[in-house]
């Protein structure tokens with residue numbers, strides 16, 4: 001018998017009805033307790049792998065990931081946002097998550113199977129139908145890349161290296177690892193902030209500005225997946241106390257790389273005079289000025305890598321902040337990459 005178009009039409013009508021009938025019959029089990037058949041498991045992972053490879057960013061777009069300044073923020077976030085499911089070098093995965101279907105894998109083992117671009121795709125977008133969540137903020141990629149940089153280091157980390165990097169565990173009396181509650185100090189402690197760190201110094205910052213920044217993270221007016229998770233569980237009433245606490249801290253000693261005097265001099269000129277030809281205002285007309293608006297942040301002594309990163313975010317329109325943040329979008333628009341390095345070097349050394 002030759003297959004005619006009439007047969008195809010009949011098939012097209014019957015197939016969905018059959019599918020619905022199987023679904024209605026209750027024969028298909030959604031029980032997680034029995035696990036997947038090996039074939040289903042293989043099929044789902046094959047689909048996932050293909051989806052990830054098809055959507056990964058081009059290899060040329062992978063930024064340099066060997067910058068050690070990327071790690072402190074990502075390690076702290078890993079402990080709060082990822083270790084609950086994936087475990088860490090300091091703690092095995094809890095039994096409760098091993099009962100998930102599929103169970104979250106031990107990342108030490110699977111990370112080497114993926115390229116940087118593939119890890120970025122997974123961490124940014126999550127994996128549907130598995131419990132693997134997307135990154136909390138989709139509008140900026142630099143934080144996701146810092147997590148990829150951290151994941152690359154994970155297979156070589158033992159418990160003590162991990163505890164030191166993430167800052168979120170304490171060792172109990174009997175030597176057992178006991179998770180401490182999320183604290184701001186795990187990331188913002190002065191001892192954890194070398195000059196290359198992308199985490200800002202808070203000690204001595206203006207109180208009004210710190211409060212505005214915390215509110216902006218909580219209200220999602222300033223996109224950061226890392227800070228959004230850190231403030232997510234706090235009540236609005238606790239924010240003024242935190243702002244006051246950090247504003248009254250004295251900045252500690254610094255361990256910076258030797259600054260480049262020519263770069264600092266260029267930064268000083270820009271900060272004091274701006275550049276009229278490019279409509280760049282003098283930074284010091286707003287920042288670090290006696291009697292200036294307390295909602296404008298203090299930049300002197302801030303980490304240079306952090307300042308550069310924020311200026312790049314302002315330029316791309318991805319920074320957000322308080323009701324005044326638009327002032328910076330204009331002020332940063334015409335800065336070149338070299339200008340940004342120069343003002344960051346100047347303020348951080350000041």
Ligand code: HEC
Nearest residue numbers: 048081082085102103104105110122123127130131132133
């Ligand atoms: C609620 C639990 C949960 C949380 C939280 C979670 N994951 Fe996952 N993750 C999973 C599950 C489940 C899978 C398995 C997906 C699969 O098998 O297809 C997974 C898969 C992955 C994979 C792919 C590994 C592989 O080979 O299948 C990576 C990489 C990953 N997660 C990284 C992270 C990072 C980084 C974080 C924190 C930002 C995180 N995950 C947070 C549950 C979680």
Ligand code: HEC
Nearest residue numbers: 073076077183184187199200210213214224226227230242
């Ligand atoms: C997991 C690491 C981590 C934890 C925990 C953390 N922070 Fe942050 N914090 C960061 C990073 C990274 C940034 C920079 C984010 C950005 O690019 O906007 C930041 C930014 C900030 C800023 C903005 C500073 C500025 O100059 O604009 C404030 C204020 C702040 N954090 C306060 C806190 C407080 C208070 C807590 C505790 C409730 C806390 N952070 C917990 C990593 C962390």
Ligand code: HEC
Nearest residue numbers: 281282283286296297307310321322324325327328331343
């Ligand atoms: C008209 C006033 C004004 C001028 C001029 C100005 N800024 Fe700003 N700047 C602000 C305000 C306001 C903020 C805080 C934005 C927010 O988060 O709400 C800010 C924030 C910043 C931040 C982020 C600090 C942090 O802790 O996150 C950096 C970096 C910065 N400015 C650098 C500069 C540089 C460099 C110049 C000069 C080229 C400059 N600013 C000129 C008003 C100004």
